[in-house]
Amino acid sequence: MHNLITDVAGVRVGHAHDHKLASGVTAILFDKPAVASIDVRGGGPGIRDGALLEPVNTVEQIDGFTLSGGSAFGLDSGGGVQAWLAERGRGFAIGNATIPIVPGAVVFDMINGGDKAWGRFSPYRDLGYAAADAAGDSFALGSVGAGLGATTATLKGGLGSASATTPGGVTVGAIAVVNAIGSATIGDGPWFWSAPFEQDGEFGGLGMPESFTPDMLKVRLKGAAAASAIENTTLVAVVTDANLTKPQVKRLAMLAQTGFARAIYPVHAPLDGDVVFAAATGVKPVEPLAGLTELGTIAANTVARAIARGVYEATALPFKDAQPAWRDRFGSKR
Template sequence: MRSEIIVNTAPGAIVDVPGLQVGHFTHNQRLTGCTVVLAPDGAVGAVDVRGAAPGTRETDLLDPANLVERVHAVLLSGGSAFGLDAASGVMRWLDEHHIGFETPFGRVPIVPAAVLFDLPVVRPGDIPHIRPDAAAGYAACQAASSGPPAAGNVGAGAGASVGKLFGMDRAMKGGMGHASVRVGPWVVGALIACNAVGDVLDPSSGQILAGARTADGQRLLDTQHALLCGDTGSRPLPGTNTTIGVVGTNATLTKAQAKRLAISAHDGLARSIRPAHTTLDGDTLFALATCTENQPADLMLLTVMAAQATALATLDAIHHANGVQTTLGYLPSALEMGA
């Protein structure tokens, strides 16, 4: 009998994967924050970096050829390279809870991390030099649970924006999104902080939901079409964008198989962001396999599920984003633009 694919109307979340928890920390004095995905019992980890300007930590350890098999947390953060400091707080929390990589001299928490560039998104009255730090990472761990996580302007997606090729004054608000897909005994969930230079569109209809706006700010421009017509835009600095995220599954995978899951998850970004994986983005996706389902993994199916969950989580980030006034202009939400 064929398995039926289940995609919840409420799109679900990575916490639908047994063994994973999510915690957000959002600053109240600056629109930035961080998000942690905890795997207290450990998860086989991998990563795939497709953007040309990533900001990451501990990604080399996730290479299938390298030593560490399991990790216990992945951190996503705003604040550009400054935000990598938040991983130290995640390490401290894990250390206090005696969680980490076993050595003869104690446990060493391994915390892979990726950051996005949200420094231009400053509201009037914000304190610009505030960025996620070790205290923020620790607080995200304290907030972590297996309950439905918040979406939109929270955590690593708090200061996210999209459609920036023609300047921040014509961009829109991005955010944090979630989704999960179930087939048979397997579940794949995704958590995405969408901060792309390109537009976000619904793959099922081709409709652009958020992105660069026309010069009068009233309509969506269609970045890809504009580029193909010879409009080069203002070309933001490399690394000033980036969509980062985590896909998780209950399947039992090796590191090499988890790497394949992360690779395939990027297909979901390519379906929902146009253009994706540019020289101006640092697109990075992690994969975590909690190995709680013992049935032999159908890797072909799991990779399809990963791409689907990633695309849905990207759309969820846009649907839940709220417009904000910044010192560089107003960033409207997709809802405000009629999407």
């Protein structure tokens, strides 16, 4: 176990980004098609192929997910990942046609100081292809891929990941792009809201403050009164090696979404586009009631940890007035 979503066998992750652009793409690929669904709770989501993930719709399995910066422009990244998969004969067969199925979602990072004057066509399709081509078992965290340009209310956001195993031996992993309207840390201090779920000091091991003051609970919003509904989003993909039906994967996504509330304050606002994708690779059986509940609870904890790691591992953008990273404010990693 490497505490990454790729601890689930058959899952690979790749990043591509452009520091001048201050944006990027992260691709999550499956070696074999996976059963997938979605849960959306933010008020301003930007999603590609989200509707087909609902249990009432026909397509059961997908080939990958794409997470991207660039707001609506970033939806082009799915085409790049799709092209990479098509070259390898992957996809949903319809007659003599094969269509790779690659749902995705985007965060808004358009006013973070990067150069977004790209001309007629955005770079996200090419970045998506490059991210797919880079996919492997290990990958970097922090200001990379889709997390390169991410921010929060108080500190630089980023990309995080975590994994866990249930007592029955089912593995679940999460990857998060943290670009929230709220904060992942408590007040102006170094403590993470996710602290009760931390494992092995993965985001500093600082625990919770000794007590809470009214100032710690004050709502801190990115951009304050100027905040816009399209400027914020946390994206998560949760993957397990459990054998689940599409409705059960939908329930897993819903359960996993509660990890947002354990990690970000406030969350699920009209100012966010919060999305959880979930997928199951179908290897290990899970009891459909108590077993799925246990798996979803552990998935939610894993999401909370991934969100904190995304902020903890981030580095600041090299632009005037850029948000400080956690380690800029509170010291280097342990």
